[in-house]
Amino acid sequence: MIIIGEKLNGSIPVVGEAIINKDNEFIKHRAKIQAEANATYIDVCASVPEDMEVETLKWMIELVQEVTDVPICIDSPSPHSCVKAIPFCKREGIINSVSLEGEKIDVIFPVIANTKWECVALLCDDKGIPNSVERRMEVFENIMAKAKEYNIDPSRLHIDPLVVTLGTDETALTTFAECCRRIKKEYPTIHITSGLSNISFGLPARKLINQAFMVLARNAGMDSAIVDPTNRDMLGLIYATEALLEEDEFCLEYIGAYREGLIGNKK
Amino acid sequence: MIIIGEKLNGSIPVVGEAIINKDNEFIKHRAKIQAEANATYIDVCASVPEDMEVETLKWMIELVQEVTDVPICIDSPSPHSCVKAIPFCKREGIINSVSLEGEKIDVIFPVIANTKWECVALLCDDKGIPNSVERRMEVFENIMAKAKEYNIDPSRLHIDPLVVTLGTDETALTTFAECCRRIKKEYPTIHITSGLSNISFGLPARKLINQAFMVLARNAGMDSAIVDPTNRDMLGLIYATEALLEEDEFCLEYIGAYREGLIGNKK
Numbered sequence A, B: 001m002i003i004i005g006e007k008l009n010g011s012i013p014v015v016g017e018a019i020i021n022k023d024n025e026f027i028k029h030r031a032k033i034q035a036e037a038n039a040t041y042i043d044v045c046a047s048v049p050e051d052m053e054v055e056t057l058k059w060m061i062e063l064v065q066e067v068t069d070v071p072i073c074i075d076s077p078s079p080h081s082c083v084k085a086i087p088f089c090k091r092e093g094i095i096n097s098v099s100l101e102g103e104k105i106d107v108i109f110p111v112i113a114n115t116k117w118e119c120v121a122l123l124c125d126d127k128g129i130p131n132s133v134e135r136r137m138e139v140f141e142n143i144m145a146k147a148k149e150y151n152i153d154p155s156r157l158h159i160d161p162l163v164v165t166l167g168t169d170e171t172a173l174t175t176f177a178e179c180c181r182r183i184k185k186e187y188p189t190i191h192i193t194s195g196l197s198n199i200s201f202g203l204p205a206r207k208l209i210n211q212a213f214m215v216l217a218r219n220a221g222m223d224s225a226i227v228d229p230t231n232r233d234m235l236g237l238i239y240a241t242e243a244l245l246e247e248d249e250f251c252l253e254y255i256g257a258y259r260e261g262l263i264g265n266k267k
Helices: A013-020 A024-036 A050-067 A079-088 A104-112 A133-149 A172-186 A206-220 A232-244 A249-259 B013-020 B024-036 B050-067 B079-088 B104-112 B133-149 B172-186 B206-220 B232-244 B249-259
Strands: A002-005 A041-045 A072-075 A094-100 A118-125 A157-160 A224-227 B002-005 B041-045 B072-075 B094-100 B118-125 B157-160 B224-227
Touching: A013 A024, A024 A041, A024 A050, A041 A050, A041 A094, A050 A072, A050 A079, A072 A079, A079 A094, A079 A104, A094 A104, A094 A133, A104 A118, A104 A133, A118 A133, A133 A157, A133 A172, A172 A206, A172 B232, A206 A232, A206 B206, A206 B232, A224 A232, A232 A249, A232 B172, A232 B206, B013 B024, B024 B041, B024 B050, B041 B050, B041 B094, B050 B072, B050 B079, B072 B079, B079 B094, B079 B104, B094 B104, B094 B133, B104 B118, B104 B133, B118 B133, B133 B157, B133 B172, B172 B206, B206 B232, B224 B232, B232 B249
Parallel strands: A002 A041, A002 A224, A041 A072, A072 A094, A094 A118, A118 A157, B002 B041, B002 B224, B041 B072, B072 B094, B094 B118, B118 B157
Antiparallel strands: none
Protein backbone atom coordinates (compact mmCIF):
# COMPACT_ATOMS: atom_id res chain seq x y z
CA MET A 1 0.00 0.00 0.00
CA ILE A 2 1.14 3.52 -0.80
CA ILE A 3 1.00 5.45 2.46
CA ILE A 4 0.66 9.23 2.12
CA GLY A 5 1.41 10.53 5.62
CA GLU A 6 -1.19 13.10 6.65
CA LYS A 7 0.32 14.49 9.86
CA LEU A 8 1.70 17.76 8.39
CA ASN A 9 -1.56 19.47 7.53
CA GLY A 10 -2.15 23.00 8.77
CA SER A 11 -5.81 22.23 9.30
CA ILE A 12 -4.82 19.99 12.23
CA PRO A 13 -4.89 22.50 15.14
CA VAL A 14 -1.45 21.63 16.60
CA VAL A 15 0.12 21.82 13.15
CA GLY A 16 -1.59 25.14 12.40
CA GLU A 17 -0.18 26.50 15.64
CA ALA A 18 3.32 25.26 14.80
CA ILE A 19 3.05 27.02 11.43
CA ILE A 20 2.04 30.33 13.05
CA ASN A 21 4.87 29.98 15.57
CA LYS A 22 7.41 28.96 12.90
CA ASP A 23 8.22 25.93 15.04
CA ASN A 24 10.92 24.22 12.98
CA GLU A 25 11.42 21.37 15.42
CA PHE A 26 7.76 20.43 15.49
CA ILE A 27 7.61 20.20 11.69
CA LYS A 28 10.82 18.17 11.52
CA HIS A 29 9.68 15.83 14.29
CA ARG A 30 6.36 15.08 12.52
CA ALA A 31 8.24 14.45 9.28
CA LYS A 32 10.70 12.15 11.01
CA ILE A 33 8.15 9.98 12.80
CA GLN A 34 6.19 9.50 9.59
CA ALA A 35 9.34 8.54 7.69
CA GLU A 36 10.22 6.09 10.47
CA ALA A 37 6.73 4.61 10.20
CA ASN A 38 7.46 3.85 6.52
CA ALA A 39 5.37 6.59 4.87
CA THR A 40 5.76 6.40 1.08
CA TYR A 41 5.12 10.15 0.74
CA ILE A 42 4.76 12.96 3.27
CA ASP A 43 1.82 15.24 2.62
CA VAL A 44 2.54 18.93 3.24
CA CYS A 45 -0.47 21.23 3.49
CA ALA A 46 -0.05 24.78 4.80
CA SER A 47 -3.73 25.69 5.20
CA VAL A 48 -2.91 29.41 5.37
CA PRO A 49 -4.17 32.39 3.29
CA GLU A 50 -3.08 32.08 -0.34
CA ASP A 51 -0.80 35.15 -0.27
CA MET A 52 1.48 33.43 2.25
CA GLU A 53 0.92 29.85 1.11
CA VAL A 54 3.89 29.41 -1.22
CA GLU A 55 6.42 30.72 1.29
CA THR A 56 4.87 28.54 4.01
CA LEU A 57 5.02 25.45 1.78
CA LYS A 58 8.67 26.28 0.98
CA TRP A 59 9.51 26.51 4.69
CA MET A 60 7.68 23.25 5.50
CA ILE A 61 9.07 21.31 2.54
CA GLU A 62 12.64 22.35 3.28
CA LEU A 63 12.28 21.30 6.92
CA VAL A 64 10.88 17.93 5.92
CA GLN A 65 13.76 17.44 3.50
CA GLU A 66 16.26 18.22 6.25
CA VAL A 67 15.25 15.04 8.08
CA THR A 68 14.14 12.59 5.40
CA ASP A 69 14.38 11.64 1.74
CA VAL A 70 10.75 10.49 1.64
CA PRO A 71 9.20 12.41 -1.29
CA ILE A 72 6.70 15.21 -0.73
CA CYS A 73 3.01 15.26 -1.52
CA ILE A 74 2.28 18.97 -2.18
CA ASP A 75 -1.23 19.60 -0.85
CA SER A 76 -3.12 22.80 -1.62
CA PRO A 77 -6.57 23.83 -2.86
CA SER A 78 -4.73 26.30 -5.14
CA PRO A 79 -3.27 24.80 -8.32
CA HIS A 80 -0.98 27.82 -8.60
CA SER A 81 0.50 27.22 -5.16
CA CYS A 82 0.99 23.55 -6.10
CA VAL A 83 3.02 24.27 -9.21
CA LYS A 84 5.02 27.02 -7.49
CA ALA A 85 6.02 24.56 -4.76
CA ILE A 86 7.40 21.96 -7.19
CA PRO A 87 10.87 23.59 -7.42
CA PHE A 88 11.30 23.34 -3.62
CA CYS A 89 11.22 19.54 -3.80
CA LYS A 90 14.46 17.59 -4.22
CA ARG A 91 12.63 14.58 -5.68
CA GLU A 92 9.51 14.06 -7.71
CA GLY A 93 6.49 13.52 -5.52
CA ILE A 94 2.72 13.91 -5.78
CA ILE A 95 0.54 16.97 -6.41
CA ASN A 96 -2.59 16.86 -4.23
CA SER A 97 -4.84 17.54 -6.12
CA VAL A 98 -6.64 18.16 -9.38
CA SER A 99 -10.32 17.59 -10.17
CA LEU A 100 -12.66 19.00 -12.77
CA GLU A 101 -13.24 22.04 -10.56
CA GLY A 102 -12.30 25.34 -12.18
CA GLU A 103 -8.94 25.56 -13.87
CA LYS A 104 -7.09 23.12 -11.60
CA ILE A 105 -6.35 20.45 -14.14
CA ASP A 106 -5.33 22.93 -16.86
CA VAL A 107 -2.89 24.62 -14.51
CA ILE A 108 -1.29 21.47 -13.13
CA PHE A 109 -1.27 18.88 -15.93
CA PRO A 110 0.80 20.99 -18.41
CA VAL A 111 3.45 21.57 -15.72
CA ILE A 112 3.84 17.90 -14.78
CA ALA A 113 3.32 16.65 -18.34
CA ASN A 114 6.92 15.71 -19.08
CA THR A 115 8.07 14.96 -15.54
CA LYS A 116 7.87 12.02 -13.16
CA TRP A 117 5.49 13.89 -10.86
CA GLU A 118 2.38 12.02 -9.88
CA CYS A 119 -1.00 13.57 -9.14
CA VAL A 120 -4.07 12.95 -7.01
CA ALA A 121 -7.28 13.46 -9.02
CA LEU A 122 -10.61 13.83 -7.20
CA LEU A 123 -13.77 12.69 -8.95
CA CYS A 124 -15.68 15.95 -8.54
CA ASP A 125 -16.37 19.00 -10.66
CA ASP A 126 -17.84 22.49 -10.31
CA LYS A 127 -21.15 20.95 -9.28
CA GLY A 128 -19.56 19.15 -6.29
CA ILE A 129 -19.35 15.43 -5.58
CA PRO A 130 -21.57 13.48 -7.99
CA ASN A 131 -24.10 11.22 -6.27
CA SER A 132 -24.06 8.17 -8.50
CA VAL A 133 -21.34 5.79 -9.62
CA GLU A 134 -22.20 6.66 -13.24
CA ARG A 135 -21.74 10.41 -12.76
CA ARG A 136 -18.45 9.89 -10.94
CA MET A 137 -17.26 7.66 -13.76
CA GLU A 138 -18.14 10.45 -16.23
CA VAL A 139 -15.89 12.81 -14.28
CA PHE A 140 -13.24 10.09 -14.27
CA GLU A 141 -13.38 9.65 -18.04
CA ASN A 142 -13.04 13.40 -18.53
CA ILE A 143 -9.98 13.46 -16.26
CA MET A 144 -8.45 10.54 -18.18
CA ALA A 145 -9.03 12.38 -21.47
CA LYS A 146 -7.07 15.33 -20.06
CA ALA A 147 -4.33 12.98 -18.83
CA LYS A 148 -4.07 11.49 -22.31
CA GLU A 149 -3.87 14.96 -23.83
CA TYR A 150 -0.84 15.74 -21.63
CA ASN A 151 0.65 12.28 -22.02
CA ILE A 152 0.35 11.51 -18.31
CA ASP A 153 0.42 7.74 -17.87
CA PRO A 154 -2.37 6.25 -15.72
CA SER A 155 0.31 4.85 -13.39
CA ARG A 156 1.13 8.46 -12.39
CA LEU A 157 -2.42 9.14 -11.23
CA HIS A 158 -3.93 8.52 -7.81
CA ILE A 159 -7.68 8.66 -8.33
CA ASP A 160 -9.71 9.60 -5.26
CA PRO A 161 -13.30 8.47 -5.94
CA LEU A 162 -14.34 10.55 -2.90
CA VAL A 163 -16.14 9.12 0.03
CA VAL A 164 -19.10 10.85 1.62
CA THR A 165 -20.44 10.52 5.17
CA LEU A 166 -21.98 7.15 5.98
CA GLY A 167 -24.33 8.69 8.54
CA THR A 168 -26.18 10.63 5.83
CA ASP A 169 -25.65 8.31 2.84
CA GLU A 170 -25.71 4.57 3.40
CA THR A 171 -24.15 3.98 -0.03
CA ALA A 172 -20.97 5.86 0.95
CA LEU A 173 -18.78 2.73 0.86
CA THR A 174 -20.65 0.77 -1.78
CA THR A 175 -20.52 3.68 -4.26
CA PHE A 176 -16.83 4.21 -3.52
CA ALA A 177 -16.08 0.50 -3.91
CA GLU A 178 -17.94 0.20 -7.20
CA CYS A 179 -15.95 3.16 -8.59
CA CYS A 180 -12.74 1.44 -7.45
CA ARG A 181 -13.64 -1.79 -9.23
CA ARG A 182 -14.59 -0.08 -12.49
CA ILE A 183 -11.52 2.18 -12.51
CA LYS A 184 -9.09 -0.67 -11.79
CA LYS A 185 -10.72 -2.84 -14.42
CA GLU A 186 -10.26 -0.15 -17.08
CA TYR A 187 -6.77 0.95 -15.96
CA PRO A 188 -5.03 -1.81 -13.99
CA THR A 189 -1.90 0.32 -13.34
CA ILE A 190 -3.72 3.37 -11.98
CA HIS A 191 -3.63 4.09 -8.26
CA ILE A 192 -6.73 4.65 -6.17
CA THR A 193 -6.46 6.67 -2.99
CA SER A 194 -8.64 8.06 -0.23
CA GLY A 195 -8.60 9.68 3.15
CA LEU A 196 -9.83 7.23 5.78
CA SER A 197 -11.84 9.45 8.10
CA ASN A 198 -14.47 11.40 6.11
CA ILE A 199 -16.67 8.31 6.01
CA SER A 200 -17.28 8.37 9.77
CA PHE A 201 -18.02 12.08 10.20
CA GLY A 202 -20.75 12.59 12.80
CA LEU A 203 -20.78 8.96 13.98
CA PRO A 204 -19.58 7.66 17.35
CA ALA A 205 -16.50 5.45 17.74
CA ARG A 206 -15.26 6.73 14.38
CA LYS A 207 -12.16 4.57 14.50
CA LEU A 208 -14.25 1.42 13.93
CA ILE A 209 -15.94 2.79 10.81
CA ASN A 210 -12.62 4.10 9.46
CA GLN A 211 -10.93 0.72 9.98
CA ALA A 212 -13.69 -1.32 8.36
CA PHE A 213 -13.82 1.19 5.50
CA MET A 214 -10.11 0.75 4.87
CA VAL A 215 -10.36 -3.05 4.71
CA LEU A 216 -13.35 -2.95 2.36
CA ALA A 217 -11.86 -0.23 0.13
CA ARG A 218 -8.55 -2.11 -0.08
CA ASN A 219 -10.50 -5.18 -1.12
CA ALA A 220 -12.23 -3.16 -3.87
CA GLY A 221 -8.91 -1.99 -5.34
CA MET A 222 -7.78 1.06 -3.35
CA ASP A 223 -3.97 0.81 -3.15
CA SER A 224 -3.02 4.15 -1.64
CA ALA A 225 -4.27 6.00 1.43
CA ILE A 226 -3.90 9.41 3.00
CA VAL A 227 -3.43 8.30 6.56
CA ASP A 228 -1.46 8.74 9.76
CA PRO A 229 1.27 6.09 9.37
CA THR A 230 1.93 6.22 13.12
CA ASN A 231 -1.63 4.95 13.73
CA ARG A 232 -0.51 1.44 14.62
CA ASP A 233 -3.96 -0.14 14.58
CA MET A 234 -4.78 1.20 11.12
CA LEU A 235 -1.33 0.37 9.74
CA GLY A 236 -1.60 -3.12 11.21
CA LEU A 237 -4.97 -3.67 9.55
CA ILE A 238 -3.51 -2.51 6.22
CA TYR A 239 -0.72 -5.09 6.46
CA ALA A 240 -3.18 -7.77 7.61
CA THR A 241 -5.58 -7.03 4.75
CA GLU A 242 -2.83 -7.24 2.15
CA ALA A 243 -1.70 -10.60 3.54
CA LEU A 244 -5.28 -11.91 3.43
CA LEU A 245 -5.71 -10.70 -0.16
CA GLU A 246 -2.70 -12.77 -1.34
CA GLU A 247 -0.49 -9.71 -1.76
CA ASP A 248 2.11 -10.67 0.82
CA GLU A 249 3.57 -14.11 0.25
CA PHE A 250 4.16 -16.07 3.46
CA CYS A 251 3.09 -12.90 5.34
CA LEU A 252 6.68 -11.70 5.08
CA GLU A 253 5.77 -7.99 4.94
CA TYR A 254 3.32 -8.41 7.80
CA ILE A 255 5.82 -10.26 9.98
CA GLY A 256 8.54 -7.75 9.00
CA ALA A 257 6.38 -4.78 10.03
CA TYR A 258 5.71 -6.53 13.34
CA ARG A 259 9.42 -7.21 13.91
CA GLU A 260 10.29 -3.59 13.08
CA GLY A 261 7.80 -2.60 15.78
CA LEU A 262 5.48 -0.76 13.37
CA ILE A 263 2.37 -2.84 14.10
CA GLY A 264 0.97 -4.90 16.98
CA ASN A 265 1.21 -4.03 20.67
CA LYS A 266 4.03 -1.65 21.50
CA LYS A 267 7.01 -3.48 22.91
CA MET B 1 -24.84 -10.78 12.26
CA ILE B 2 -25.59 -13.96 14.15
CA ILE B 3 -23.20 -14.03 17.10
CA ILE B 4 -22.45 -17.48 18.53
CA GLY B 5 -20.73 -16.75 21.84
CA GLU B 6 -17.62 -18.90 22.20
CA LYS B 7 -16.64 -18.26 25.81
CA LEU B 8 -18.02 -21.50 27.29
CA ASN B 9 -15.66 -23.95 25.64
CA GLY B 10 -13.82 -26.48 27.82
CA SER B 11 -10.77 -26.21 25.60
CA ILE B 12 -10.21 -22.68 26.96
CA PRO B 13 -7.98 -23.41 30.00
CA VAL B 14 -9.96 -21.35 32.56
CA VAL B 15 -13.20 -22.93 31.40
CA GLY B 16 -11.70 -26.43 31.50
CA GLU B 17 -10.65 -25.76 35.07
CA ALA B 18 -14.12 -24.50 36.03
CA ILE B 19 -15.60 -27.71 34.58
CA ILE B 20 -13.24 -29.89 36.62
CA ASN B 21 -14.03 -27.85 39.75
CA LYS B 22 -17.78 -27.84 39.04
CA ASP B 23 -17.70 -24.08 39.42
CA ASN B 24 -21.36 -23.15 38.88
CA GLU B 25 -20.83 -19.44 39.36
CA PHE B 26 -18.07 -19.25 36.74
CA ILE B 27 -20.25 -20.94 34.12
CA LYS B 28 -23.23 -18.73 34.92
CA HIS B 29 -21.12 -15.59 34.86
CA ARG B 30 -19.71 -16.39 31.41
CA ALA B 31 -23.22 -17.10 30.13
CA LYS B 32 -24.52 -13.85 31.59
CA ILE B 33 -21.85 -11.57 30.15
CA GLN B 34 -22.31 -13.10 26.71
CA ALA B 35 -26.07 -12.64 26.90
CA GLU B 36 -25.56 -9.03 27.99
CA ALA B 37 -23.25 -8.52 25.01
CA ASN B 38 -26.15 -9.54 22.74
CA ALA B 39 -24.98 -13.05 21.80
CA THR B 40 -27.58 -14.68 19.52
CA TYR B 41 -26.60 -18.17 20.75
CA ILE B 42 -24.32 -19.39 23.52
CA ASP B 43 -21.99 -22.19 22.46
CA VAL B 44 -21.52 -24.90 25.10
CA CYS B 45 -18.60 -27.25 24.60
CA ALA B 46 -17.50 -29.57 27.40
CA SER B 47 -14.24 -30.82 25.92
CA VAL B 48 -14.10 -33.76 28.34
CA PRO B 49 -13.78 -37.53 27.70
CA GLU B 50 -16.85 -38.86 25.89
CA ASP B 51 -18.05 -41.03 28.78
CA MET B 52 -18.65 -37.94 30.91
CA GLU B 53 -19.55 -35.55 28.11
CA VAL B 54 -23.34 -35.79 28.19
CA GLU B 55 -23.60 -35.22 31.94
CA THR B 56 -21.15 -32.32 31.67
CA LEU B 57 -23.16 -30.75 28.84
CA LYS B 58 -26.33 -31.19 30.90
CA TRP B 59 -24.76 -29.42 33.88
CA MET B 60 -23.43 -26.57 31.70
CA ILE B 61 -26.63 -26.11 29.69
CA GLU B 62 -28.79 -26.02 32.80
CA LEU B 63 -26.54 -23.40 34.39
CA VAL B 64 -26.65 -21.25 31.27
CA GLN B 65 -30.45 -21.51 31.21
CA GLU B 66 -30.62 -20.39 34.83
CA VAL B 67 -29.32 -16.97 33.85
CA THR B 68 -30.47 -16.38 30.27
CA ASP B 69 -33.01 -17.31 27.61
CA VAL B 70 -30.43 -17.03 24.84
CA PRO B 71 -30.60 -20.36 22.99
CA ILE B 72 -27.81 -22.93 23.23
CA CYS B 73 -25.37 -24.02 20.55
CA ILE B 74 -24.52 -27.63 21.50
CA ASP B 75 -20.88 -28.13 20.58
CA SER B 76 -19.28 -31.58 20.52
CA PRO B 77 -17.13 -33.66 18.19
CA SER B 78 -19.48 -36.57 19.04
CA PRO B 79 -22.77 -36.58 17.15
CA HIS B 80 -24.20 -38.91 19.80
CA SER B 81 -23.43 -36.44 22.58
CA CYS B 82 -25.02 -33.69 20.49
CA VAL B 83 -28.33 -35.48 20.06
CA LYS B 84 -28.39 -36.61 23.69
CA ALA B 85 -27.99 -32.99 24.81
CA ILE B 86 -30.98 -31.74 22.83
CA PRO B 87 -33.55 -32.60 25.52
CA PHE B 88 -31.67 -30.46 28.09
CA CYS B 89 -32.39 -27.33 26.08
CA LYS B 90 -35.54 -25.30 26.78
CA ARG B 91 -35.52 -23.76 23.30
CA GLU B 92 -34.38 -24.86 19.88
CA GLY B 93 -30.80 -23.87 19.21
CA ILE B 94 -27.93 -25.00 17.00
CA ILE B 95 -26.04 -28.28 16.79
CA ASN B 96 -22.30 -27.68 16.27
CA SER B 97 -21.54 -29.58 14.05
CA VAL B 98 -21.96 -32.05 11.22
CA SER B 99 -19.65 -32.61 8.25
CA LEU B 100 -19.10 -35.49 5.88
CA GLU B 101 -16.78 -37.10 8.44
CA GLY B 102 -17.89 -40.55 9.56
CA GLU B 103 -21.51 -40.97 10.59
CA LYS B 104 -22.05 -37.44 11.96
CA ILE B 105 -24.62 -36.27 9.48
CA ASP B 106 -26.57 -39.55 9.55
CA VAL B 107 -26.79 -39.42 13.33
CA ILE B 108 -27.80 -35.76 13.62
CA PHE B 109 -29.93 -34.91 10.57
CA PRO B 110 -32.65 -37.53 11.25
CA VAL B 111 -33.03 -36.28 14.83
CA ILE B 112 -33.43 -32.61 13.87
CA ALA B 113 -35.37 -33.37 10.67
CA ASN B 114 -38.80 -32.31 11.89
CA THR B 115 -37.74 -29.74 14.45
CA LYS B 116 -36.69 -26.09 14.41
CA TRP B 117 -33.13 -26.98 15.40
CA GLU B 118 -30.43 -25.45 13.25
CA CYS B 119 -27.06 -27.02 12.48
CA VAL B 120 -23.50 -25.98 11.71
CA ALA B 121 -22.09 -27.97 8.76
CA LEU B 122 -18.34 -27.99 8.13
CA LEU B 123 -17.10 -28.43 4.57
CA CYS B 124 -14.78 -31.33 5.29
CA ASP B 125 -14.93 -35.10 5.01
CA ASP B 126 -12.96 -38.18 6.06
CA LYS B 127 -10.01 -36.93 4.00
CA GLY B 128 -9.82 -33.67 5.96
CA ILE B 129 -10.23 -30.10 4.74
CA PRO B 130 -10.27 -30.01 0.93
CA ASN B 131 -7.66 -27.67 -0.60
CA SER B 132 -9.57 -26.16 -3.48
CA VAL B 133 -12.79 -24.21 -3.74
CA GLU B 134 -14.09 -26.87 -6.14
CA ARG B 135 -13.52 -29.74 -3.72
CA ARG B 136 -15.11 -27.84 -0.84
CA MET B 137 -18.11 -27.11 -3.04
CA GLU B 138 -18.39 -30.84 -3.77
CA VAL B 139 -18.58 -31.51 -0.03
CA PHE B 140 -21.14 -28.70 0.21
CA GLU B 141 -23.33 -30.20 -2.49
CA ASN B 142 -23.23 -33.59 -0.76
CA ILE B 143 -24.27 -31.99 2.53
CA MET B 144 -27.13 -30.18 0.78
CA ALA B 145 -28.30 -33.46 -0.76
CA LYS B 146 -28.47 -34.94 2.75
CA ALA B 147 -30.32 -31.84 4.00
CA LYS B 148 -32.85 -32.21 1.22
CA GLU B 149 -33.28 -35.90 2.07
CA TYR B 150 -34.22 -34.95 5.65
CA ASN B 151 -36.24 -31.93 4.60
CA ILE B 152 -33.94 -29.51 6.42
CA ASP B 153 -34.42 -26.08 4.90
CA PRO B 154 -31.21 -24.24 3.87
CA SER B 155 -32.17 -21.43 6.27
CA ARG B 156 -31.59 -23.88 9.17
CA LEU B 157 -27.99 -24.52 8.13
CA HIS B 158 -24.89 -22.57 9.11
CA ILE B 159 -22.24 -23.61 6.61
CA ASP B 160 -18.65 -23.27 7.84
CA PRO B 161 -16.44 -23.26 4.70
CA LEU B 162 -13.45 -23.74 7.04
CA VAL B 163 -10.56 -21.41 7.14
CA VAL B 164 -6.97 -22.63 7.25
CA THR B 165 -3.89 -20.85 8.56
CA LEU B 166 -2.79 -17.85 6.50
CA GLY B 167 0.84 -18.32 7.48
CA THR B 168 1.03 -21.63 5.62
CA ASP B 169 -1.56 -21.01 2.89
CA GLU B 170 -1.86 -17.56 1.39
CA THR B 171 -5.21 -18.47 -0.17
CA ALA B 172 -6.79 -19.04 3.26
CA LEU B 173 -9.12 -16.03 2.98
CA THR B 174 -9.57 -15.98 -0.77
CA THR B 175 -10.63 -19.65 -0.86
CA PHE B 176 -13.00 -19.08 2.07
CA ALA B 177 -14.48 -15.96 0.45
CA GLU B 178 -15.01 -17.65 -2.91
CA CYS B 179 -16.87 -20.51 -1.17
CA CYS B 180 -19.03 -17.91 0.63
CA ARG B 181 -19.95 -16.18 -2.63
CA ARG B 182 -20.84 -19.42 -4.43
CA ILE B 183 -22.86 -20.79 -1.52
CA LYS B 184 -24.85 -17.58 -1.00
CA LYS B 185 -25.50 -17.30 -4.72
CA GLU B 186 -26.94 -20.80 -4.82
CA TYR B 187 -28.85 -20.60 -1.49
CA PRO B 188 -29.54 -16.97 -0.53
CA THR B 189 -31.23 -17.92 2.76
CA ILE B 190 -28.46 -20.17 4.04
CA HIS B 191 -26.18 -18.95 6.84
CA ILE B 192 -22.40 -18.96 6.59
CA THR B 193 -20.37 -19.07 9.78
CA SER B 194 -16.78 -19.30 10.91
CA GLY B 195 -14.52 -19.01 13.88
CA LEU B 196 -12.43 -15.86 13.63
CA SER B 197 -9.09 -16.97 15.01
CA ASN B 198 -7.85 -20.08 13.13
CA ILE B 199 -6.73 -17.88 10.23
CA SER B 200 -4.00 -16.20 12.31
CA PHE B 201 -2.51 -19.28 13.97
CA GLY B 202 1.27 -18.94 14.25
CA LEU B 203 1.34 -15.26 13.21
CA PRO B 204 2.18 -12.29 15.44
CA ALA B 205 -0.42 -9.67 16.44
CA ARG B 206 -3.17 -12.17 15.66
CA LYS B 207 -5.92 -9.72 16.51
CA LEU B 208 -5.16 -7.70 13.36
CA ILE B 209 -5.45 -10.69 11.04
CA ASN B 210 -8.61 -11.88 12.80
CA GLN B 211 -10.24 -8.45 12.47
CA ALA B 212 -9.40 -7.98 8.80
CA PHE B 213 -10.55 -11.56 8.13
CA MET B 214 -13.92 -10.83 9.72
CA VAL B 215 -14.49 -7.70 7.60
CA LEU B 216 -13.52 -9.48 4.38
CA ALA B 217 -15.52 -12.62 5.18
CA ARG B 218 -18.59 -10.54 6.08
CA ASN B 219 -18.21 -8.77 2.75
CA ALA B 220 -18.12 -12.15 0.98
CA GLY B 221 -21.39 -13.27 2.57
CA MET B 222 -20.58 -14.70 6.02
CA ASP B 223 -23.47 -13.70 8.28
CA SER B 224 -22.72 -15.65 11.44
CA ALA B 225 -19.59 -15.94 13.56
CA ILE B 226 -18.33 -18.03 16.44
CA VAL B 227 -16.78 -15.25 18.45
CA ASP B 228 -16.35 -13.70 21.88
CA PRO B 229 -19.20 -11.18 21.97
CA THR B 230 -17.46 -9.32 24.80
CA ASN B 231 -14.53 -8.56 22.45
CA ARG B 232 -15.52 -4.93 21.97
CA ASP B 233 -13.12 -4.21 19.12
CA MET B 234 -14.31 -7.20 17.09
CA LEU B 235 -17.98 -6.56 17.84
CA GLY B 236 -17.49 -2.91 16.91
CA LEU B 237 -15.94 -3.85 13.58
CA ILE B 238 -18.86 -6.21 12.89
CA TYR B 239 -21.37 -3.39 13.45
CA ALA B 240 -19.22 -0.98 11.40
CA THR B 241 -18.91 -3.45 8.52
CA GLU B 242 -22.66 -4.04 8.38
CA ALA B 243 -23.32 -0.30 8.30
CA LEU B 244 -20.79 0.13 5.46
CA LEU B 245 -22.39 -2.73 3.50
CA GLU B 246 -25.80 -1.01 3.54
CA GLU B 247 -27.24 -3.45 6.05
CA ASP B 248 -27.93 -0.92 8.79
CA GLU B 249 -30.04 2.01 7.61
CA PHE B 250 -28.92 5.37 9.05
CA CYS B 251 -26.41 3.38 11.16
CA LEU B 252 -29.17 2.87 13.73
CA GLU B 253 -27.87 -0.52 14.91
CA TYR B 254 -24.32 0.81 15.07
CA ILE B 255 -25.32 3.91 17.04
CA GLY B 256 -27.61 1.78 19.26
CA ALA B 257 -24.77 -0.64 20.10
CA TYR B 258 -22.59 2.36 20.94
CA ARG B 259 -25.26 3.86 23.19
CA GLU B 260 -25.79 0.52 24.93
CA GLY B 261 -22.08 0.56 25.66
CA LEU B 262 -21.37 -2.61 23.64
CA ILE B 263 -18.85 -1.01 21.25
CA GLY B 264 -16.42 1.90 21.26
CA ASN B 265 -14.25 3.01 24.15
CA LYS B 266 -15.51 1.89 27.54
CA LYS B 267 -17.37 4.67 29.30
